Amino acid sequence: MAETPHLYLVDGSAYIFRAYHRLPPLTDPEGTPVGAVYGYTTMLWKLADDLHKADGPTHLAVILDKSSRSFRNEIYDKYKANRPPPPEDLVPQFPLIRDATRAFSLPCIEEPDVEADDMIASYAREAQRQGWNVTIVSSDKDLMQLVGEQDGARIDMLDTMKNARIYIEEVEEKFGVPPEKVGDVLALMGDSVDNIPGIFGVGPKTASRLIAEHGGLTAALDAAEGMKKSKLKERLLEYRADAELSRVLVTLREDCGLPVSLDDMKLDQVPSEPLAAFLGKHGFSSLLKRLEAGNGSPSRTTDLDPAKRDTAGAPANAAGNRQPLPDFPAVDRSTYECVQTLDRLEAWAERAQAARLVAVDTETSSLDCMQCDLVGISLALGANDACYIPLGHGGSDMFAEKPVQIDKAAALKALAPLLANDAVLKVFHNGKYDLNVLARNGVAVSPVDDTMIISFDLDAGRQLDGIGGGHGMDELAERHLGHTCLTFKELCGTGRKAIPFGEVPLDKATEYAAEDADVTWRLYQQLKPRLATEGGTKIYERVDRPLVPVVAQMERHGIKVDRARLARLSEEFAGETARLEKEIHAIAGTEFTVGSPKQLGEVLFVTLGYKGGKKGKSGQYSTDQSVLERLSGEGAPIAAKILEWRQLAKLKSTYTDALQEAINPQTGRVHTSYSLVGAQTGRLSSTDPNLQNIPIRTEIGRQIREAFVAEEGHVLLAADYSQIELRLAAHMADVPSLKEAFAQGEDIHARTAIEMFGEVNRDTRGRAKTINFAILYGISRWGLGGRLGVEADEAQAMIDTYFQRFPGIQKYIVRTLEEVRERGYSETLFGRKTWFPRIGSKNQAERQGSERAAINAPIQGTSADIIKRAMVRMMPALQEAGLGHVRMLLQVHDELVFELPEADVAAASAVIERVMAGAAEPAVSLDVPLGVDIGTGTSWGAAH
Structure with missing residues (x-):
């Protein structure tokens, strides 16, 4: 059977502007600007190199805009009136870009007074009518109206910037409506770039909701009369004519004349001769060398087959995935601009608007994003195309001479439209910090990509070529770019002689700050495409990326603590530790520093003569918790006292003392910092202060939680997943008896006790509970024996019995370890990878540690x-229910903590429970229900 033709239509105009802003200015041997030409050529080369034989194309053409006018200007004279003229040095490159296309022996189609989008639409529909499949190489939202299938012929899109396919599912995810309704949504929301009016004040979400609810634009506008009085109703009625005009403007023409026949677009091998001549003429020597070498010439192979656009990814080397160095120019800090006038700042903002992608970084007076001052902002639009905008330089001395810099308020006002523009992607590294700094300065930022999170979603746990497995910018620059960044210490020094960043001379500050934005831009170009090819898109786009602004907002909310209560607890803990010290000294028969491991080791194993002491490389006896627990189990009274003393001392220093110091003087609340890359399995971790290690089940832990309180008239609501890891284990290991128990709401530990010991009492239920959780962490016979206080052989018999009663658990463990040994990583139900490079280590301790972690990682992850996912969905759900004033404050393991008026508890509880219980869906359908326990009180402790 003959192959179905597959036509690729390249939106060449989008390529041109991306290419222009991607590279610094370049000239050819004749002095003609060719930066955009070179960028366009490399992008076209890459596209040709990336197209898959099995997926086509059989035919390909590049579509360009020939003029700036079309029939839309006759309908609406303000159409595209806001667009600035093309940059002066880009104009002479337009004809050269057409020459580049023809050098590849590709049709280059453009028609006067016809927009490229209309030409693309006309060719796409004609090809579809003839039974061809069509792929539009673009990310233009207007073209998404064409996506779909007719009589078995399919139109989809390929976003080369994100290395992702766009089909009906992706369009619906973006707009909330099918492709044929996208024009209705666009008509309501308008488009500031093309100056399409839409309806004033109606954004993308409202537009999508209206069209989804009413089925179309006319119906949505007609429904306005029957709406309750509101701003939305007024606007729908007042601006109806604008919406109807906009619908005409966004409608693509599908009946344009076709100057080149479809058959003439047949794609054959790229002849090297015209391409070589073009490359040589314009001095593109690196591309010419690749062409002459033969193995670098454009081919037709790729991994962008739609059927595998978000697969789990091919097996990869767990020992490292250092990418080949990208084809970027070396970092040249001398090219960076220090922006000191509003005119230059506006020029950068205008370029960023046109580029549609800008890397952003902030410089501040300290690492505390809730108290620091904003010192400056850096932007990058390409390799070596970066700037620094100083805003707070000159030192703290009021008499110190301050350098020339833009007024902070004026600068932020100029940048705010760019940073809030949904059409421009802002790329950060650890963007949560920058979002908080900018939010405190009144600037909202959206949408956001984060190279730190992308790196984590690709390489969590990996050991990478000896450079380290972290996700900090400096490490990633070394690993992926072969570049060593300037360090903060180099500029500001250390110790007493250290200076704040605001006192760094502007030339040095520009090199440092602009480099951060430049490197972020480069890392994005290097890492983002890997998400699609290595199966990371799903976890990044559906879980981690949308979480960044949510967590940032939680950090800004903070939580109130009762300083007086903390002070009383500190006094009580100090008295208790003093009492325990006296008792420890009495048992030891001598006074010593209890907190000194060296002195304690001497007391335990020399003075008191306990057996089993082991010295480390330092020559000191080990006195860690496991040693003390062993001695306590063997009947050493001093060990139990020391363990109690350590816990109290740690809680005093870590919480009751530290929390008082952590109260923000401006807000009166404590603002913890969450890390999205701190735990290998994907859990959030908390620092400054750490609120996740407060003991849960002890009386002391409860007392500390009592100090976390609600504002007057409000309560705290704690919503906790009930035994979620056991529920997930029942699903993932496919254990019928456990699934049945959860479905019927049984006590799972009692059920396990019956299976294991034949009866339920306090002792057997307690043992069953320990076993349930221990097995999921891959515990050894000795580990379980230690927890239950039994011999290793008896513990092994319990493990054997457990696997006999629940064989699915044992199969899950075996299967998981086999997969990790083969692939190098484990995977969650949502596609999150955790790498285990030491799973095959010859060192038994390393190997067994990796095995235990690998067993639990898919479940905990x-x-x-x-x-x-629940956190991302929570605030939209509360807002929809009229509860937008409810604040989500904390995430601690399986628990979310909210602050809300007491009168809203019932309504909010219903929404919170519904969102948490359904958070896995629709991506994953679980065989067990997710139970959610909810409690409220004036304090965190009272809410449990």
Whole structure:
């Protein structure tokens, strides 16, 4: 059977502007600007190199805009009136770009007074009518109206910037409506770039909701009369004519004349001769060398087959995935601009608007994003195309001479439209910090990509070529770019002689700050395409990326603590530790510093003569918790006292003392910092202060939680997943008896006790509970024996019995370890990978540690993914229910903590429980229900 033709239509105009802003200015041997030409040529080369034989194309053409006018200007004279003229040095490159296209022996189609989008639409529909499949190489939202299938012929899109396919599902995810309704949504929301009016004040979400609810634009506008009085109703009625005009403007023409026949677009091998001549003429020597070498010439192979656009990814080397160095020019800090006038800042903002992608970084006076001052902002639009905008330089001395810099308020006002523009992607590294700094300065930022999160979603746990497995910018620059960044210490020094960043001379500050934005831009270009090819798109786009602004907002909310209560607890803990010290000294028969491991080791194993002491490389006896627990179990009274002393001392220093110091003087609240890359399995971690290690089940832990309180008239609501890891284990290991128990709401530990010991009492239920959780962490016979206080052989018999009663658990463990040994990583139900490079280590301790972690990682990671999905969905759901004033404050393991008026508890509880219980869906359908326990009170402790 003959191959179905597959036509690729390249939106060449989008390529041109991307290419122009991607590279610094370049000239050819004749002095003609060719930066955009070179960028366009490399992008076209890459496209040709990336297209898959099995997926086509059989035919290909590049479509360009020939003029700036079309029939739309006759309908609406303000159409595209806001667009600035093309940059002066880009104009002479337009004809050269057409020459570049023809050098590839590709049709280059353009028609006067016809927009490229209309030409693309006309060719796409004609090809579809003839039974061809069509792929539009573009990310233009207007073209998404064409996506779909007719009589078996399919039109989809290929976004080369994101290395992703766009079909009906992706369009519906973006707009909330099918492709044929996208024009209705666009008509309501308008488009500031093309100056399409839409309806004033109606944004994308409202537009999508209206069209989804009413089925179309006319119906949505007609429904306005029957709406309750509101701003939305007024606007729908007042601006109806604008919406109807906009619908005409966004409608693509599908009946344009076709100057080149479809058959003439047949794609054959790229002849090297015209391409070589073009490359040589314009001095593109690196591309010419690749062409002459033969193995670098454009081919037709790729991994962008739609059927595998978001697969789990091919097996990869767990020992490292250092990418080939990208084809970027070396970092040249001398090219960076220090922006000191409003005119230059506006020029950069205008370029960023046109580029549609800008890397952003902030410089501040400290690492505390809730108290620091904003010192400056850096932007990058390409390699070596970066700037620094100083805003707070000159030192703290009021008499110090301050350098020339833009007024902070004026600069932020100029940048705010860019940073809030939904059509321009802002790329950060650890963007949560920058979002908080900018939010405190009154600037909202959206949409956001984050190279730190992308790196984590690709390489969590990996050991990478000896450079380290972290996700900091400096490490990633070394690993992926072969570049060593300037360090903060180099500029500001250390110790007493250290200076704040605001006192760094502007030339040095520009090199440092603009480099951060430049490197972020480069990392994005290097890492983002890997998400699609390595199966990371799903976890990044559906779990982690949307979480960044949610967590940033939680950090800004903070939580109130009762300083007086904390002070009383500190006094009580100090008295208790003093009492325990006296008792420890009495048992030891001598006074010593209890907190000194060296002195304690001497007391335990020399003075008191306990057996089993082991010295480390330092020559000191080990006195860690496991040693003390062993001695306590063997009947050493001093060991139990020391363990109690350590816990109290740690809680005093870590919480009751530290929390008082952590109260923000401006807000009166404590603002913890969450890391999205701190835990290998994907769990959030908390620092400054750490609120996730407060003991849960002890009386002391409860007392500390009592100090976290609600504002007057409000309560705290704690919503906690009930035994979520056991529920997930029942699903993932497919254990019928456990699934049945959860479905019927049984006590799972009692059920396990019956299966294991034949009866339920306090002792057997307690043992069953320990076993249930321990097995999921891959515990050894010795580990379980230690927890239950039995011999290793008896513990092994319990493990054997457990696997006999629940064989699915044992199969899950075996299967998981086999997969990790083969692939190098485990995977959650949502596709999150965790790498285990030491799973095959010859060192038994390393190997067994990796095996234990690998058994639990898919379960704990899936649990983390689920609560993250709940967090992302929570505020939109509360807002929809009229509860937008409810604040989400904390995430601690499987628990979310909210602050809200007491009168809203019932309504909010229903929404919170519904969102958390359904957080896995529709991506994952679980065989067990997710139970959610909710409690409220004036304090966190009272809410449990």
